[in-house]
Structure formats: structure tokens, C-alpha cells
Amino acid sequence: MTTDIKIAEAPPGHTGEGFFATSLDKVIGLARSNSIWPxxxxxxxxxxxxxxxxxxxxxxxxxxxxxxxxxxxxxxLLLVAGTIAKKMGPILKQVYLQMAEPRWVLSIGxxxxxxxxxxxxxxxxxxxxxxPVDVYVPGCPPRxxxxxxxxxxIQELVxxxxxxxxxxxxxKALLQSYGIL
Amino acid sequence: xxxxxxxFLLERLQEQFGESIxxxxxxxxxxxxxIEPSSVLHMLTWLHKDNLLKFRxxxxxxxxxxxxxxxxxxxxxxHVQSMENNIRLRLKTFVPIGQPDIPSVTSLxxxxxxxxRETYDFYGTNFTGHPNMTxxxxxxxxxxxPLRKEYPLEDGTxxxxxxxxxxx
Ligand code: SF4
Numbered sequence: 001m002t003t004d005i006k007i008a009e010a011p012p013g014h015t016g017e018g019f020f021a022t023s024l025d026k027v028i029g030l031a032r033s034n035s036i037w038p039x040x041x042x043x044x045x046x047x048x049x050x051x052x053x054x055x056x057x058x059x060x061x062x063x064x065x066x067x068x069x070x071x072x073x074x075x076x077l078l079l080v081a082g083t084i085a086k087k088m089g090p091i092l093k094q095v096y097l098q099m100a101e102p103r104w105v106l107s108i109g110x111x112x113x114x115x116x117x118x119x120x121x122x123x124x125x126x127x128x129x130x131x132p133v134d135v136y137v138p139g140c141p142p143r144x145x146x147x148x149x150x151x152x153x154i155q156e157l158v159x160x161x162x163x164x165x166x167x168x169x170x171x172k173a174l175l176q177s178y179g180i181l
Numbered sequence: 182x183x184x185x186x187x188x189f190l191l192e193r194l195q196e197q198f199g200e201s202i203x204x205x206x207x208x209x210x211x212x213x214x215x216i217e218p219s220s221v222l223h224m225l226t227w228l229h230k231d232n233l234l235k236f237r238x239x240x241x242x243x244x245x246x247x248x249x250x251x252x253x254x255x256x257x258x259x260h261v262q263s264m265e266n267n268i269r270l271r272l273k274t275f276v277p278i279g280q281p282d283i284p285s286v287t288s289l290x291x292x293x294x295x296x297x298r299e300t301y302d303f304y305g306t307n308f309t310g311h312p313n314m315t316x317x318x319x320x321x322x323x324x325x326x327p328l329r330k331e332y333p334l335e336d337g338t339x340x341x342x343x344x345x346x347x348x349x
Contacts, residue, residue: 087320119335119342121327122319129338 008034025163032076032102033158034064036151039075041095043082046109049141050081058144063151072098077154078131081108081147083116084124096131097180101166104157106150107133110140132174185234185266187212193234198224211260213271218283221259221274226289228261228270236270238262239286242296244304246329247275254278255306259286276306285311303328 011030013022038060042050053060054068069075072095084092096105107127110116113136115125127133134157137150165171175181187207194214195202201220206213216224228236240260247254253275262269276283285308286293297308298317305326308314316323325332335342 087318114341115336115339119339121323121332121334121336123336125336125339 026159028163029159029161033155036063036065036077036104036154036158037067037069037075038065038077038079038106038151039069039072039095039099041078041080041082041092043084043088044111046081046111046141049144050079050108050147053144053147058148060148060151063148063155065151072096073100075099076103076158077151078103078105079108080105080112080127083111083118084127085122086124087122089124089127089130092127093130093178093180102158102161104134104154105131106154107136108147108150109142110138113138116140130178131180132178185263185268187268190234190268190270193231194224197227208271211269211271213273215273215275218257218274218276221257221272222284222286222289224272225259225261225286228263229289234263235265236261236263238264239290239292239296240269242286242293242300244300244306244328246304248330250275252277252279255281255304257283257300257306278305281306282309283307284309287311302326305329 008030010020011022011026013020013026015021040047040050040054042048052058060066065077072078076099078096078099080092096103105127107113111118111123112127113133115123117140119125124130135150135153137146139146142150172181187210190212191205191214198216198220201217201224203215203217205215225236225239228234238261240262241258242260243258245256245258247256255276255278257274257276259272259274260269261272274283281304283306285297287297287308288310294312295317297311298313298315300306301308301311301314302316302318303326315321319327
């Protein structure tokens with residue numbers, strides 16, 4: 001049968017007559033990384049670039065992310081695209097808190113990552129001041145290719161994440177440093 | 182009906198409010214008066230009620246900060262328009278930064294509510310008699326008035342802008 005459907009590669013393991021053995025970590029990582037449900041948090045111009053990323057030309061759905069979750073409770077990945085004003089900071093944090101573990105954060109663009117051109121009293125100088133960030137995408141705005149690259153970096157993280165990471169003291173300390181928990 | 186000119190307008194206002202008008206000039210074709218803070222509400226009410234002038238539209242209220250003017254540091258600027266006569270008027274009034282009290286005009290113009298809150302938010306002018314004199318745009322916890330000139334434009338918490346990249 002010829003098909004051009006791409007199948008994810010199996011993780012390393014032991015194959016034999018009628019069985020395949022690998023660690024549960026890897027199977028879960030593989031499943032999660034190819035079915036990330038993103039929650040878009042688009043506040044300004046970078047959001048437009050994100051829309052192109054979701055559109056049919058760039059098509060983020062190819063990476064198993066066709067299902068945008070507009071409820072944080074069912075989302076795995078928070079995509080923050082755009083300028084976050086200081087007044088928006090607590091709202092962003094609340095959205096993050098409403099997400100269930102495991103959760104990842106992709107910061108899209110200069111504004112979300114560092115405040116960008118808005119070095120001023122009203123703008124949060126990077127979302128990592130209120131929530132932990134996994135991957136930063138630079139650019140003002142970043143091209144859809146860059147955003148896709150960021151999502152693929154997140155996929156790498158998801159795939160290789162140990163199932164116990166979220167219970168580790170390091171992770172708890174990280175959350176505590178943001179006043180979460 | 183003859184057009185109402187800036188000269189005519191100034192004459193009428195001087196008749197009514199002679200001593201509270203401190204100075205007058207025409208800038209960008211708009212008559213601009215500097216007046217006492219206490220007479221702002223009276224003057225705007227009179228302009229609103231006057232059957233000939235009919236200044237019934239409050240275009241904007243904004244502020245400015247002049248650190249060098251002793252006891253006149255904060256300025257509040259009112260723009261009003263008479264749609265019928267197609268003429269505008271600008272009123273400026275100065276208050277000391279130590280006690281920036283100025284009567285609210287919300288009793289006359291409901292639209293002044295948010296404009297006065299915005300001016301308070303950025304300059305700290307206190308509009309007495311305003312129903313809800315709180316911040317409107319900035320975060321509630323902010324403990325300064327960001328458009329006053331003693332505060333730097335750039336956010337102090339920024340880390341990635343090393344001075345060397347900006348030649349300073
Ligand atoms: S990084 Fe640039 S394009 Fe993106 S939100 Fe900020 S200003 Fe807009």
C-alpha cells in the first residue's frame with residue numbers, strides 16, 4: 001500500500017516476534033508530543049502572525065495541534081503572542097494557573113519574551129516575570145516558520161520529558177519562585 | 182448670523198470673567214486662555230448655557246507637567262467646541278504639584294468622567310467632586326504618576342538593554 005501519511009517514528013526498544021517493548025515514558029512522550037493542544041493568548045501584532053501559522057499555508061495542524069483549545073483547562077501549551085501590558089500580567093498568570101499539568105509555555109515575539117520595543121512603564125518586560133517559559137521565539141514579529149520551529153522545539157521537550165519531572169523538587173522550586181503552588 | 186470670531190469670543194469672555202483670565206493667545210487658530218482653576222467650572226457652564234456661543238461639546242481634557250514653573254507645575258487643558266458656530270476654545274489652568282486640586286466638570290459633562298480619571302492617572306491632578314477619582318488605564322497598584330517628568334520613560338526593570346548598545 002502506498003501512502004504519504006507520515007507516521008511518527010517508534011522510540012528505541014526491543015522488537016521480537018509479535019511484541020515491542022520500550023519504556024512507558026517514551027510512549028507517553030511520543031503520544032503527547034504529537035497531540036499538543038495549544039491555547040492561543042494573542043494580544044497584538046504577533047497574534048496576526050500566529051493566525052497565519054494556523055492558516056492553511058503554514059498549517060500548524062500538521063504537527064498534531066489542529067485543535068486550538070479556547071479553554072485553558074483542556075490545553076497543554078500556552079502560546080503567548082504579543083505585548084503583555086502590566087495590567088494583563090495577572091490575567092495571563094490566571095490563565096496559566098487554570099491549565100492542568102503537564103503544561104508548556106511558548107513565548108512568541110520580542111514583546112512576550114522581553115517587552116520588545118515597549119520599554120516603558122505600562123508594559124511587562126517579558127512574560128517570564130509572571131510565568132515560567134519553555135521556549136522563546138525571537139522576532140518582531142517572528143515569521144510563521146519561526147513559530148513552527150518554536151512549536152517543534154516544544155515537541156522535543158515534550159517527547160523527552162521524564163514523567164516524574166513535574167514532581168521533582170527543582171520543578172516545585174521553579175513554580176515557587178513564581179509564587180505558584 | 183455673523184460668524185463668531187476669536188476676537189469676539191475673547192471680548193465676551195473678558196466681559197464675563199475679566200479678572201479670572203490670566204492671559205490669552207491664539208495658537209493654531211484656536212483661542213487659548215489661561216484661567217484660574219476655581220473658575221473652570223463656571224466658565225464652562227456659562228459657555229454651555231450661553232445662547233449665542235453654545236459651546237456644548239467637550240472634546241478633551243488632558244494634562245501636562247512643567248517642573249520649572251514654581252507652584253504652577255501641573256497644567257490641565259480643556260478643549261471645547263461649539264458645533265453650531267464651528268469654533269473651538271482651549272482653556273488652560275495651572276495648579277501646584279503639592280496640592281493639585283481642581284473642581285471636576287462631571288456635573289456639566291458626563292464625558293468628563295473618564296477624561297478626568299485619565300488625567301489623574303497620568304499626572305495626579307485631583308478633581309474635587311468627581312464621583313470616582315481612581316486610576317483608569319494603569320494598574321491599580323501603581324504608586325506614581327508616569328507622565329510626570331521626574332519619572333524615566335524607560336522601565337527600570339528592563340534587563341536586556343545594556344547601555345553599550347545605545348552609546349551611553
Ligand atoms: S514583538 Fe513586534 S510584532 Fe510582536 S507584538 Fe511586539 S511589537 Fe508586535
